[in-house]
Amino acid sequence: MRQMIRRWAVAAALVLASATAVQADNQGLENPRSTDFHESLKGKKVVFVPLSMGFDLTEGWAAVMRQQAKRLDYSFEIRDPAWSTDAGTRALSQLITEKPDLIVLHNPDIQSYARLIKQAQSAGIKIVQINLESNSTSDSYVGADWTEIGEQAAQAVVDKCDTGKGVSTKIAIDTGVPTAASDVFQLNGIYRVLKQHPAIQVVSQQSTEYNAEKARAIMDTVLQQHPDLCGAIGIWDNQDTGTASAIQQAGKSNQVFLVTSGGGNKVGCENVDKGLFNLYISYNVPLQGEILNEEIARLLQSKSAAGEVKTMYFTPLTQITKANSNPRNCWTLDDLK
Amino acid sequence: MVASEAILRRWRPRNLLRSQEGIVLLLALAAFILFSVLLPSFLSPGNLIALVRSVSILGVLALGMALVVIARGIDVSMIATMVVSVAWSFVLARDGYTFGLALAIGAGFAAVAGLSIGVLVAFGEVAPIFATLAAGSLIYGLGRTFFFQLEMQNVPPGQNWFAAIGQGSLFGIPLTIVAFGVLCLFFHLVLTRTRFGWVLYGMGSNPSTARTTGAPIRAMIMAQYIISALIAYLAGLILAASAAAINARLFNSTMIYDILLVVVLGGIGLNGGHGRVRNVILGTVFVGILLNGMTILNIDYTVQNLVKGIVLLLAIIADSVVNPRDEQTSQQGDL
Numbered sequence: 001m002r003q004m005i006r007r008w009a010v011a012a013a014l015v016l017a018s019a020t021a022v023q024a025d026n027q028g029l030e031n032p033r034s035t036d037f038h039e040s041l042k043g044k045k046v047v048f049v050p051l052s053m054g055f056d057l058t059e060g061w062a063a064v065m066r067q068q069a070k071r072l073d074y075s076f077e078i079r080d081p082a083w084s085t086d087a088g089t090r091a092l093s094q095l096i097t098e099k100p101d102l103i104v105l106h107n108p109d110i111q112s113y114a115r116l117i118k119q120a121q122s123a124g125i126k127i128v129q130i131n132l133e134s135n136s137t138s139d140s141y142v143g144a145d146w147t148e149i150g151e152q153a154a155q156a157v158v159d160k161c162d163t164g165k166g167v168s169t170k171i172a173i174d175t176g177v178p179t180a181a182s183d184v185f186q187l188n189g190i191y192r193v194l195k196q197h198p199a200i201q202v203v204s205q206q207s208t209e210y211n212a213e214k215a216r217a218i219m220d221t222v223l224q225q226h227p228d229l230c231g232a233i234g235i236w237d238n239q240d241t242g243t244a245s246a247i248q249q250a251g252k253s254n255q256v257f258l259v260t261s262g263g264g265n266k267v268g269c270e271n272v273d274k275g276l277f278n279l280y281i282s283y284n285v286p287l288q289g290e291i292l293n294e295e296i297a298r299l300l301q302s303k304s305a306a307g308e309v310k311t312m313y314f315t316p317l318t319q320i321t322k323a324n325s326n327p328r329n330c331w332t333l334d335d336l337k
Numbered sequence: 338m339v340a341s342e343a344i345l346r347r348w349r350p351r352n353l354l355r356s357q358e359g360i361v362l363l364l365a366l367a368a369f370i371l372f373s374v375l376l377p378s379f380l381s382p383g384n385l386i387a388l389v390r391s392v393s394i395l396g397v398l399a400l401g402m403a404l405v406v407i408a409r410g411i412d413v414s415m416i417a418t419m420v421v422s423v424a425w426s427f428v429l430a431r432d433g434y435t436f437g438l439a440l441a442i443g444a445g446f447a448a449v450a451g452l453s454i455g456v457l458v459a460f461g462e463v464a465p466i467f468a469t470l471a472a473g474s475l476i477y478g479l480g481r482t483f484f485f486q487l488e489m490q491n492v493p494p495g496q497n498w499f500a501a502i503g504q505g506s507l508f509g510i511p512l513t514i515v516a517f518g519v520l521c522l523f524f525h526l527v528l529t530r531t532r533f534g535w536v537l538y539g540m541g542s543n544p545s546t547a548r549t550t551g552a553p554i555r556a557m558i559m560a561q562y563i564i565s566a567l568i569a570y571l572a573g574l575i576l577a578a579s580a581a582a583i584n585a586r587l588f589n590s591t592m593i594y595d596i597l598l599v600v601v602l603g604g605i606g607l608n609g610g611h612g613r614v615r616n617v618i619l620g621t622v623f624v625g626i627l628l629n630g631m632t633i634l635n636i637d638y639t640v641q642n643l644v645k646g647i648v649l650l651l652a653i654i655a656d657s658v659v660n661p662r663d664e665q666t667s668q669q670g671d672l
Contacts, residue, residue, distance in 0.1 A: 054481055054488040054585070083589045178638050207638035211590060212580040217391035221632045224384040238489050242580040249504045267491050276581075333486065 040301045044074040045100040049091050051108055051132070052083040055238065056265035056333070057285055058106065061130060063336040064289025065104065065296070072297070074101075085112050092116045095125070102126045102299055104292065107134045109179035121307030126299045130292060131283070132181045137310045140295045144261075144283040145314035146182050150189020152317065153259040156279050157231035160257040163199040166230035167255055172204040172222050174215050174234045174243050182235060190233060203229070212242030219246035229256050237262030237271070237280065244276035263288075264318065269330035272320055280320040286331050288315050358604030358616060360655045364648070365623040372630040379633065386511065392599075392625035393517035394576050395592075399599040399617045400524050401568030405561050406600055407528070409541040409609030410465040412562060414454060414473035415569040416593045420585040421480030422447040422566075423573035427583065428485045430493040439493075444570055450476050451566025455559030469562075477588045488585040492577055503578025513575055517621075520568075525614040537561070541609030598645075599624055602652055 046069060050058035062078060069076035079095070081087035085108045095103060096119055103120060105127055107113050114136035117127055121138060131143030160166050173190065175183045194200050204222045208215040215234070223229060223246065232247070234240030240260040247256045257278045262268045264282035271277045291313060302309075320329050372379045398415055405412045426443030430436045450472070457468045481488075492499060505512045528534040536557055539547040548554050577583040603620025605612030627648065631641045 052488075052586075052589075054486065056487060056489070059486060083586065175638075204632070204635050206632060206635065209590065209638075210584075211587065212582055212584055213394065213576055213587075216580050217387075217628070218632055220387045220391060221384065221629055224381065224387050225378055225633055238584065241491070241582045245504070245579065245581045267489065270491065270494070 037297075037301065038072065041072045041074050041297060044102070044300050046074060046076050046102045046104065046296055046300075047095055047100045048076070048078045048104040048106075049088060049095070050078065050080065050106040051088075053078060053080045054082075056267070057131065057263045059333055060263060060265070060285035060331070060336055061104075061289045061292060063333060064286060065292060067336075068293040068296070074300070083108075085109070088113070089116065092120065096120050096123050099123060099125060102128065102296060104128045104130055104296070105134075105138075106130050107132045107181060109177070110135045110181050110184060111179065118307075124306050126306045128292065128295050128299065131288065133185075134181075137312070139299055139306060139310060141312040142288060142291050142295055143315060144182075144317065146185035147189035147192075148314065149261050149281050149283070149317060150186035150191075151193050152189075152281055152319065153186075153233045153261065153279075154190040154193035156259050156319075157233055157257060158193060158197045158200060161200060161230035162197050166257070168201075168226075168228040168230050169199045170201050170203045170226050170229050171231040171233065172219065172226075172229060173202060173206075174218060174232065174240065175205065175207050176210045176235045176239065178207055186235060208235075208239045208242070210236060210239045212239050212245075214242070215239045216242035216246045219243045220250070223247070223250045223252065223256075227252075231257040232259070234258065234260040236260065237265075237268040237277070240277065241271060244271060248276060264320070264330055266330045266332045269320060269325040272322060272325045275322070278321070280325075282318045282320050282329060283315055284318055284329075286336055289336070291315060356604065357652065357655070358619065361602055361604060361619060361623055361652055364652070365619065365626055368623070368626045368630065372626065372633075376630065376633050379630065384629070384633075386509075386514070388625045388629040389514050389517075389622070390511050391628060392621050393513045394572050394579070395595055395599055395624065396517045396617060396621035397520055397572040397575065398569060398592075398596045399603075399621060400520055400614070401565040401572075402596050402600050403603075403605050403612060403614070403617050404524065404528075404537065404568075405465070405565050406605055406607060407541050407609060407612050408537040408557070408561055409544060410458065410558070410561060411597075411607065412454070412469045412565045413466065413593050413597075414450070414469040414476060415565060415596065416588050416590075417473040417476040417480075418447050418450050418566045419569040419573035419576075420583060420588050421476050421484065422450070422570045423577055423583045424488075424490045424585050425480060425484040427490040427493055427577070430496075436493060436496050436499070440574075444567065447566040447570035448563050451563035452559055454566070455562035458562065459555035459558040473588070477585070480585060485585070489582060490577075490585070491582045499574075499578055500581070501578075503575060503580070513579055516571075516575055520571075521614050521618060524617075528614065533557075533560070538610055541611070543610075595624070598649060602649065 048062060048065065053059060066076050079091040081091055088108060089112065092113060103125055105113065107129060110133060114134050117134055117136045117138050120127055127138035128140040128142060129138055133141055157171055161169055161171055163169060177183060203226050206218045208218060232243060234243050237260045244258055247253055247258060253275055259279045260277050261281040263285035268280055272280050318329055378384055401415060402412060422443040425446060426439040429442055430439035454468055454472045457463050458465050502512055507515050536552045539552060540554060540557060573583060599620035601607065602623060603616035605616045631644065
């Protein structure tokens with residue numbers, strides 16, 4: 001009898017044990033791809049060399065990139081040349097000897113970093129260029145297609161100012177710095193459209209050095225010379241607050257159609273709401289940041305050597321007017337953190 | 338009678354060519370006449386107002402700089418003080434401080450920055466150029482690190498009276514120009530009618546004599562840098578009101594050299610002791626004529642810079658031809 005009880009007990013224990021074992025087995029399957037994904041990114045080193053920190057575009061991208069770096073456990077550093085091409089060149093040369101896995105590069109113009117990009121890639125460092133291209137292509141470019149922005153801006157102005165549509169066919173163009181990708185390619189886009197509309201006269205094309213007060217003084221003078229100005233294309237929202245301010249002070253907000261472009265920061269949208277910008281072409285910094293993140297992850301995992309495969313993606317543009325200047329299209333830095 | 342003869346003699350063409358001021362005056366007149374003939378609407382009142390307005394902020398800054406330069410100092414931290422104090426007060430206003438309080442804090446910051454530079458120069462006896470160069474980077478760094486993250490700061494919403502400073506006008510003259518005019522008058526009175534002004538010239542001509550005769554040199558130095566910092570803050574407010582925003586990036590621009598260009602071109606020597614408000618006005622207007630004319634002519638950016646460079650060079654060459662170095666200038670030394 002006692003033996004029988006013991007047998008039962010053993011049997012019960014066995015059943016119980018196997019039940020627990022089954023319980024333990026039911027904890028899912030390890031996904032080898034997830035493990036690989038995290039392993040391949042962990043401890044990698046990514047460095048961002050912007051034009052300068054401290055303005056909406058670079059702060060926005062950095063915030064989005066920093067988040068992913070934290071999530072996927074790779075290091076993310078910023079070397080800030082503070083608007084100095086010299087300092088940027090030094091930072092890049094230094095990085096070539098430090099050999100990080102990847103550099104995210106924001107070019108001050110299409111020429112300055114071209115040779116260093118090649119050198120870095122032959123040293124095995126992958127390079128993603130952001131928003132401002134260099135003449136030298138690299139592993140990836142993520143950013144606005146400036147030609148397309150130029151075309152859209154010119155088309156919008158043509159729609160308002162072509163023969164018989166506005167007070168005149170006169171338009172002004174405010175550029176930034178003559179050698180930056182944003183200027184060179186955008187002007188090409190603008191003139192591609194304008195060539196098809198020979199009635200449009202460009203009465204002024206001046207460089208503002210991204211300085212709002214200089215932009216204001218230029219537009220002030222242009223409006224003195226051409227009180228019947230119909231449209232204006234500005235190259236960047238940060239400077240064109242000045243352009244808009246001159247138009248407003250001349251009491252010509254309803255006459256001069258001002259198109260500008262920028263990263264879609266709320267400050268720019270506020271100016272759309274106030275009627276200072278008539279059309280604001282946004283290249284959507286948060287979206288660019290996400291695409292950058294995808295490119296960073298893809299390139300860090302990729303087994304191919306730096307510079308072997310070159311890709312590019314021109315990010316979508318949003319035309320913001322009073323009708324759609326909403327939180328979906330306009331962001332603040334705090335949203336991204 | 339005698340006085341009017343003296344004035345007539347000074348404005349005789351040959352004598353006019355004897356001073357840098359005279360040369361620049363002639364150059365300015367030449368440019369003015371050339372543009373008036375070449376450009377049909379250059380002479381229109383609207384354009385002349387736009388011309389003066391476009392440089393009046395530069396002029397305000399140059400007044401502050403002139404005061405320091407006359408007393409044989411220099412303040413290259415003005416742009417840093419300007420952008421940081423104004424940007425900070427805008428950030429504070431957006432963070433919930435009342436606008437008036439935020440502006441007062443900005444002014445306080447500028448004054449403290451000026452005072453610190455003054456202490457450094459007066460008691461630390463650091464050469465003003467190095468003291469202010471270092472202070473400029475420090476002030477800008479402080480601002481970027483602690484006070485604001487974005488360089489571009491829009492004027493806080495809902496401050497209509499503030500926008501009016503930059504956009505309003507008095508009898509058809511923009512308030513920006515009125516402000517420049519009032520400050521010119523004020524500085525003129527300070528320099529010519531007050532003891533403070535006379536001592537400034539004394540310090541500039543011969544600092545050691547000024548000290549032995551009992552001038553409160555250290556207090557004077559501190560006062561100068563506080564004034565130039567406050568002027569920088571004021572110029573920043575006018576600029577922000579006028580462009581609806583302030584961009585701290587101006588610190589990295591060539592603006593500080595443009596201020597020095599106005600001061601030097603107008604004929605205020607960097608070795609101190611001479612120069613008046615009219616020199617600042619002359620330099621400001623000349624730069625204004627050049628910029629305005631070239632904008633109307635739609636001249637390319639790089640060519641504009643070239644022209645500015647050539648004009649400055651011409652003024653300096655002409656000055657050293659008509660006023661060759663003598664024993665006194667070489668003893669005084671210049672910057």
